[in-house]
Amino acid sequence: MASSGRTFQAPKGTRDFYPAEMAVRRHLESVWRSVSINHGFEEIDGPTFEHLDLYTAKSGPGIINELFSFRRAGGDDDYALRPEFTPTLARMVAARAGELPKPIRWFCMPMFFRAERPQRGRLREFQQWNVDVIGDDSPRAEAEVIAVAVGVLERLGLTSKDITIKLSHRELIGDALRDSEVAESNLVAAMNLLDRREKLEPAQFTEQSGAVGLNLDDFNARAAKVAERINGAIAARESDSPRQAASPGSPPPSGQAIDHVLALIDHLADARILQWCEFDLSIVRGLAYYTGTVFEIHEATGKERAIAGGGRYDKLIELFGGPSMPAVGFAMGDVVIGLVLQDKGLLKPALEYLPRPDAFVIAATDGAAGHVNAIVADLRRTGMHVRYSTKSTRNVGKLLGDAAKVRARHAVILGDELKDGIVRIKNLDGGEQSDMPLSDLAVAIRRSHATTE
Amino acid sequence: MASSGRTFQAPKGTRDFYPAEMAVRRHLESVWRSVSINHGFEEIDGPTFEHLDLYTAKSGPGIINELFSFRRAGGDDDYALRPEFTPTLARMVAARAGELPKPIRWFCMPMFFRAERPQRGRLREFQQWNVDVIGDDSPRAEAEVIAVAVGVLERLGLTSKDITIKLSHRELIGDALRDSEVAESNLVAAMNLLDRREKLEPAQFTEQSGAVGLNLDDFNARAAKVAERINGAIAARESDSPRQAASPGSPPPSGQAIDHVLALIDHLADARILQWCEFDLSIVRGLAYYTGTVFEIHEATGKERAIAGGGRYDKLIELFGGPSMPAVGFAMGDVVIGLVLQDKGLLKPALEYLPRPDAFVIAATDGAAGHVNAIVADLRRTGMHVRYSTKSTRNVGKLLGDAAKVRARHAVILGDELKDGIVRIKNLDGGEQSDMPLSDLAVAIRRSHATTE
Numbered sequence: 001m002a003s004s005g006r007t008f009q010a011p012k013g014t015r016d017f018y019p020a021e022m023a024v025r026r027h028l029e030s031v032w033r034s035v036s037i038n039h040g041f042e043e044i045d046g047p048t049f050e051h052l053d054l055y056t057a058k059s060g061p062g063i064i065n066e067l068f069s070f071r072r073a074g075g076d077d078d079y080a081l082r083p084e085f086t087p088t089l090a091r092m093v094a095a096r097a098g099e100l101p102k103p104i105r106w107f108c109m110p111m112f113f114r115a116e117r118p119q120r121g122r123l124r125e126f127q128q129w130n131v132d133v134i135g136d137d138s139p140r141a142e143a144e145v146i147a148v149a150v151g152v153l154e155r156l157g158l159t160s161k162d163i164t165i166k167l168s169h170r171e172l173i174g175d176a177l178r179d180s181e182v183a184e185s186n187l188v189a190a191m192n193l194l195d196r197r198e199k200l201e202p203a204q205f206t207e208q209s210g211a212v213g214l215n216l217d218d219f220n221a222r223a224a225k226v227a228e229r230i231n232g233a234i235a236a237r238e239s240d241s242p243r244q245a246a247s248p249g250s251p252p253p254s255g256q257a258i259d260h261v262l263a264l265i266d267h268l269a270d271a272r273i274l275q276w277c278e279f280d281l282s283i284v285r286g287l288a289y290y291t292g293t294v295f296e297i298h299e300a301t302g303k304e305r306a307i308a309g310g311g312r313y314d315k316l317i318e319l320f321g322g323p324s325m326p327a328v329g330f331a332m333g334d335v336v337i338g339l340v341l342q343d344k345g346l347l348k349p350a351l352e353y354l355p356r357p358d359a360f361v362i363a364a365t366d367g368a369a370g371h372v373n374a375i376v377a378d379l380r381r382t383g384m385h386v387r388y389s390t391k392s393t394r395n396v397g398k399l400l401g402d403a404a405k406v407r408a409r410h411a412v413i414l415g416d417e418l419k420d421g422i423v424r425i426k427n428l429d430g431g432e433q434s435d436m437p438l439s440d441l442a443v444a445i446r447r448s449h450a451t452t453e
Numbered sequence: 454m455a456s457s458g459r460t461f462q463a464p465k466g467t468r469d470f471y472p473a474e475m476a477v478r479r480h481l482e483s484v485w486r487s488v489s490i491n492h493g494f495e496e497i498d499g500p501t502f503e504h505l506d507l508y509t510a511k512s513g514p515g516i517i518n519e520l521f522s523f524r525r526a527g528g529d530d531d532y533a534l535r536p537e538f539t540p541t542l543a544r545m546v547a548a549r550a551g552e553l554p555k556p557i558r559w560f561c562m563p564m565f566f567r568a569e570r571p572q573r574g575r576l577r578e579f580q581q582w583n584v585d586v587i588g589d590d591s592p593r594a595e596a597e598v599i600a601v602a603v604g605v606l607e608r609l610g611l612t613s614k615d616i617t618i619k620l621s622h623r624e625l626i627g628d629a630l631r632d633s634e635v636a637e638s639n640l641v642a643a644m645n646l647l648d649r650r651e652k653l654e655p656a657q658f659t660e661q662s663g664a665v666g667l668n669l670d671d672f673n674a675r676a677a678k679v680a681e682r683i684n685g686a687i688a689a690r691e692s693d694s695p696r697q698a699a700s701p702g703s704p705p706p707s708g709q710a711i712d713h714v715l716a717l718i719d720h721l722a723d724a725r726i727l728q729w730c731e732f733d734l735s736i737v738r739g740l741a742y743y744t745g746t747v748f749e750i751h752e753a754t755g756k757e758r759a760i761a762g763g764g765r766y767d768k769l770i771e772l773f774g775g776p777s778m779p780a781v782g783f784a785m786g787d788v789v790i791g792l793v794l795q796d797k798g799l800l801k802p803a804l805e806y807l808p809r810p811d812a813f814v815i816a817a818t819d820g821a822a823g824h825v826n827a828i829v830a831d832l833r834r835t836g837m838h839v840r841y842s843t844k845s846t847r848n849v850g851k852l853l854g855d856a857a858k859v860r861a862r863h864a865v866i867l868g869d870e871l872k873d874g875i876v877r878i879k880n881l882d883g884g885e886q887s888d889m890p891l892s893d894l895a896v897a898i899r900r901s902h903a904t905t906e
Contacts, residue, residue, distance in 0.1 A: 007774030008507050008544045011532055014500035016545050019559070022496045037808045038833050040840040043475045047467035047578055048501065048564055049521070049534075054461050068502070068532070070523030072568040079464055079521070081502075081534075091461045092469050103843060106472070111501055115525040125500055136843060140826070147830060154834075270826035272834075321460035355490045373593070373723035377600060380491050381607075381725075387493040390556060390589060 013116075013124025023353035025127070028334055029109055031155045032129040036107040039148040041131060044106045046088035052078035054087045058289060058319060068115050068124075081113035085130040085331065086289070086316065093134055094322025102135035105144075112333075121305040121336045131310075132329030134317065139260055141328050142293050142312065143267030149297060149308055149330060150273045156337070157346040160276040163307070167264070167295045168283035170311070171257040172226050176281065180218035188288070190214045195284040223281035226253045230279040233262055237269040257292070264293060289313045293328065299340050307340060308332035351407075358384040359445055360403035360428075361412045364396050368414035375414065375423075375438070382442045404428060410445055466569075466577025476806035478580070481787055482562055484608045485582040489560040492601040494584060497559045499541035505531035507540045511742060511772060521568050521577075534566035538583040538784065539742070539769065546587055547775025555588035558597075565786075574758045574789045584763075585782030587770065592713055594781050595746050595765065596720030602750060602761055602783060603726045609790070610799040613729040616760070620717070620748045621736035623764070624710040625679050629734065633671035641741070643667045648737035676734035679706045683732040686715055690722040710745070717746060742766045746781065752793050760793060761785035804860075811837040812898055813856035813881075814865045817849050821867035828867065828876075828891070835895045857881060863898055 010016050017025055033043065052069050069080040082088060085108060093104060109129045118124055131148050133141040146165060153163055173194070174187055182190045190212045197205060209216055229252045261279070268274040285294040294311030298304075310330020317325040341347045361376050363369040372388050379386045387406060389399050396413060403411045413424040423441055426433035427448055436444055463469050470478055486496065505522050522533040535541060538561060546557060562582045571577055584601055586594040599618060606616055626647070627640055635643045643665045650658060662669055682705045714732070721727040738747040747764030751757075763783020770778040794800050814829050816822040825841050832839045840859060842852050849866060856864045866877040876894055879886035880901055889897055 006510070007547065008504060008510075010500050010544070011502060011504055011530070014502070016500070016541075016548070017498040018545065018549070019495035019497055022498055025498075026496065034836075038836060038838045040810065040838070042472035042807065043479065044472055045470040045475055045478075047463050047469070048566070049464060049467070049578075051461065051464055057459070057461075065526045068523055068525060070521055072521060073518045075568075077464070088469075091463070092471065094460065095469070096471070113501070115528075125502075138843075140843070143826075147833075151833065267826060271830035272827070273830075354495065357493065373596075373720060374725070377724040377726075380600075380604065383487075383491060385491045385493070390591075390593070 011124070013118035015123065015125065019354060020350035023355075024338075024347065024350050025334065027353045028156075028337070029127075031152055032107075032109050032332075035151040035155055036129075036131060036148060039144070039151060041105045041107040041148065043108060044089075044092065045108050045110055046082070046085070046092060048111065049079045049081050050088060050091075052080045054091060054320075055080055055083065058087055058316070059287075066115055068113050082110075083112055083114050085110075085112070085128070086132075086287075086313065086329070087320065089130070089132055089134075089329070090316045090320035090322065090327075093317050093325065093327075094320045097317070097322045097325065103141065104132070104134040106134070107131045107148075121339060123335055127334040129332045129334075130329060131331075132327060134327040135325050136328075137314065137326035139264035139293070140267050141326075142264050143271055145310065145328055145330055146268065146277070146295065147271045147273055149332065150276055152332070153276075153297075153307075156341060158340075158344070160273075162300055162340075162344060163276060163297060164300045165277045165295055165297050166280040166283045167230075167261065167277055167293065168279070168281050168285075169257050169261055169293050170284075170290050171292060172253075172261070173223070173281055173284060175253075175255070175257070176219055176222040176226065177214070179222050180215050182213050182219075186212040186214075191284050192286065194219075194282070195286045197282075226258070227279050227281055229253050229258065230261055230265070233265055234274060234277065234279065237265060238274055261293065285309055285311055289316045289319075291315055295330070297330075297332070299343075303343070304339055305336050307336050354407070355385060357387045357403075357406055357408040358449060359386045359410045359412050360399075360406065360408035361386060361388040362396060362399040362403065362414065364394055364413055364415040366394065367416065368418050369394075371414060371418060375412070375441075379412075379442055379445070382446075384442065384445065400426070400428075409449060412441065412445075464577070466571035468576065468578070472807060473803035476808075477791075477800065477803050478787065480806045481609075481790070482580075484605055485560075485562050485785075488604040488608055489582075489584060489601060492597070492604060494558045494560040494601065496561060497542075497545065498561050498563055499535070499538070499545060501564065502532045502534050503541060503544075505533045507544060507773075508533055508536065511540055511769070512740075519568055521566050535563075536565055536567050537740075538563070538565070538581070539585075539740075539766065539782070540773065542583070542585055542587075542782075543769045543773035543775065543780075546770050546778065546780075547773045550770070550775045550778065556594065557585070557587040559587075560584045560601075574792060576788055580787040582785045582787075583782060584784075585780060587780040588778050589781075590767065590779035592717035592746070593720050594779075595717050596724055598763065598781055598783055599721065599730070599748065600724045600726055602785065603729055605785070606729075606750075606760075609794060611793075611797070613726075615753055615793075615797060616729060616750060617753045618730045618748055618750050619733040619736045620683075620714065620730055620746065621732070621734050621738075622710050622714055622746050623737075623743050624745060625706075625714070626676070626734055626737060628706075628708075628710070629672055629675040629679065630667070632675050633668050635666050635672075639665040639667075644737050645739065647672075647735070648739045650735075679711070680732050680734055682706050682711065683714055683718070686718055687727060687730065687732065690718055690727055714746065738762055738764055742769045742772075744768055748783070750783075750785070752796075756796070757792055758789050760789050807860070808838060810840045810856075810859055810861040811902060812839045812863045812865050812878075813852075813859065813861035814839060814841040815849060815852040815856065815867065817847055817866055817868040819847065820869065821871045822847075824867060824871060828865070828894075832865075832895055832898070835899075837895065837898060853879070853881075862902060865894065865898075 067080040112128050131145050177190050193208050283296050290311040291314045292312035296306040297308040308330050312328045314326040363372050376386050376388050411426040421438050422435050423438050424435050520533040565581050584598050630643050646661050736749050743764040744767045745765035749759040750761040765781045767779040816825050829839050829841050864879040874891050875888050876891050877888050
């Protein structure tokens with residue numbers, strides 16, 4: 001019968017997850033979750049929408065255009081779909097800061113929303129994995145969140161050849177800006193400008209640099225000195241040689257922030273993940289709340305947007321009404337990592353992520369057909385994944401084809417022997433088949449399952 | 454340091470999921486998911502928000518007050534947070550109706566949103582498990598969705614003593630209304646009135662009954678006759694006696710819809726779940742789109758709202774631009790089932806749903822402390838859940854207490870023997886401990902794990 005209704009589309013920038021796409025999504029989620037748990041993080045979640053001022057409090061009213069915001073009909077509270085998790089996290093920590101054991105190690109992986117123009121790597125609704133350590137100001141906490149990110153990348157099949165983790169530090173960026181004569185009052189504006197460098201036309205960038213007193217060449221020269229010092233330390237740790245002696249000439253950059261980054265490098269080396277990392281002071285991270293170490297994870301050749309990004313935000317819990325608590329975390333969205341995995345051939349055909357049936361029950365005779373329901377129900381009750389055909393055909397070959405199509409491990413064939421309580425079981429991976437009493441069926445499938453896996 | 458920021462609350466009717474609450478949520482999700490898969494359903498999902506007219510097309514503009522609706526700043530599309538899944542499902546089926554293998558058997562379990570006043574059992578954001586069979590008009594499809602619901606209830610520890618599944622049928626309700634002289638043009642209004650019976654004051658109900666020409670006593674008497682006929686058949690199947698002969702006097706109600714329900718009862722009996730069911734024509738289900746069988750799942754004593762509800766909606770796929778396709782499905786929210794489980798003592802203490810660490814690494818000496826990072830990283834890389842203490846104490850007793858608090862299965866104690874490559878492992882479930890080379894540690898934990906489970 002022809003369609004008589006009107007057709008509807010999903011909103012732009014959102015996705016329908018049919019079974020194959022959903023299976024890939026669940027694969028990514030299960031890697032995120034199991035690696036997070038193995039690294040000692042506990043899962044949380046918050047509301048899908050928050051009071052609008054939770055977002056404007058931190059980022060100012062300018063963020064409103066990037067939000068989906070709304071009111072309830074007849075209500076007078078303004079809400080917004082969450083664009084990121086950190087404000088919710090800060091609110092949740094602030095609400096129970098006294099009673100939560102420290103350091104707090106949390107992860108989550110819900111959906112987020114941005115009212116932007118959809119483009120490659122950026123959707124209006126996306127899933128994002130967030131990992132945070134709260135209450136530990138040591139570089140160890142930074143190494144821990146970087147380690148769980150590497151754990152996920154490794155489990156997805158990526159290596160340090162495919163990926164670069166670019167470390168940076170907000171204070172060191174600030175120092176280099178100050179040293180290149182940017183006024184204290186222009187520091188935040190200059191950092192935001194550096195963050196948007198790639199998105200601006202050269203002429204725009206030059207004009208805006210002038211406005212904040214930024215001499216890019218001077219800044220770059222100073223940033224390069226810092227990077228040289230720290231990348232030297234990375235190379236030394238990687239080659240297991242002692243730390244490089246200071247090169248002759250001007251003394252190397254030094255200070256608390258440098259010492260912090262050098263200690264972070266020791267932690268990363270201990271965890272055997274330093275080979276994924278390099279220091280790059282051009283990484284700024286746009287969000288205003290970062291205070292110390294920041295980092296981004298990129299595909300090594302620079303293709304695609306950042307796979308993940310994060311850093312230290314030591315002032316934020318306090319801003320949301322909690323005590324002063326140091327914090328570090330990062331987020332990885334599902335879209336860019338999906339593009340990278342696809343590009344590198346690290347995703348199997350989507351159907352292979354679908355759960356395989358343990359058994360597919362086939363009626364070979366009309367007499368047997370009346371018993372399918374009960375046998376299927378009994379097998380399912382033992383915790384097995386069982387399917388059957390609703391077709392009226394008794395052509396066993398055809399029905400075995402249906403069983404193979406859904407990648408069933410076994411076919412259970414009900415024929416005339418059923419009146420004597422006998423069924424046939426066929427292993428669809430190995431091909432062998434045997435007859436057995438119906439009462440042995442569940443155990444036989446389970447045992448065969450154990451040997452084939 | 455005292456807090457200096459303002460405090461924020463979660464929006465009314467939404468929830469923060471701290472680790473313990475999240476673990477309970479994941480427990481429910483994992484039961485929903487694994488039972489759905491065992492019953493041959495495939496997981497899907499759609500956008501968290503849809504075009505507003507996807508909801509108004511089916512339910513009329515009256516639904517707008519129950520929705521959270523919004524626009525993007527500068528955009529002119531109206532959106533709404535999804536209040537239910539069926540319109541998305543119908544849209545997704547309609548978009549690919551030709552290529553999807555039939556019958557389509559899908560489930561999902563995302564978040565939904567209703568702009569209602571929050572009250573016991575009803576929140577503004579809630580999670581809901583949806584299960585649907587599309588493309589099968591037989592009572593078998595209805596039995597299949599009821600069976601997967603029972604599968605979940607059983608896995609959660611509930612029995613047919615705790616729960617009643619109330620079956621009903623829209624056409625039979627319509628017949629009883631017609632027979633009690635309700636005019637054809639008032640049928641829909643009368644059905645909606647019956648659905649709201651419990652929510653109205655008696656005087657209100659009487660007044661509105663008059664307006665649609667409904668004589669409740671007459672309707673009830675006719676409904677009771679139908680129920681008697683069908684509950685008689687249920688009793689007969691349950692006691693394995695042949696179907697009851699018609700009782701003397703007026704002929705029993707009959708017709709296609711009755712035959713359909715009787716066939717459904719046979720299917721439910723085959724699947725051995727008929728003891729959960731009774732027929733009750735007072736179940737109407739509010740949503741306009743149901744066409745045949747409808748049902749609700751209730752706590753047996755009538756406490757709480759419905760745990761789940763659903764039915765047949767054979768016209769809906771077509772309304773959303775697809776071909777004419779029969780469909781049946783139901784939804785179970787997380788809130789009411791949570792209250793029922795809690796009330797019956799079927800939830801363990803929340804902490805017991807948290808994942809247990811395989812190992813908790815303890816430094817007993819300052820010399821060993823520098824090796825914790827690397828040993829933890831190596832164990833985690835083998836896929837184990839490993840934690841450690843960030844405390845500076847070397848008091849092993851205290852640290853073993855921390856390990857016990859997070860329910861670690863083993864403690865790994867690093868002491869002076871570490872310089873000879875020896876570590877101590879203590880089984881925290883059994884209490885026995887032994888020393889072994891560091892290189893054997895991962896295998897020893899994994900093996901011990903396998904024997905204790």
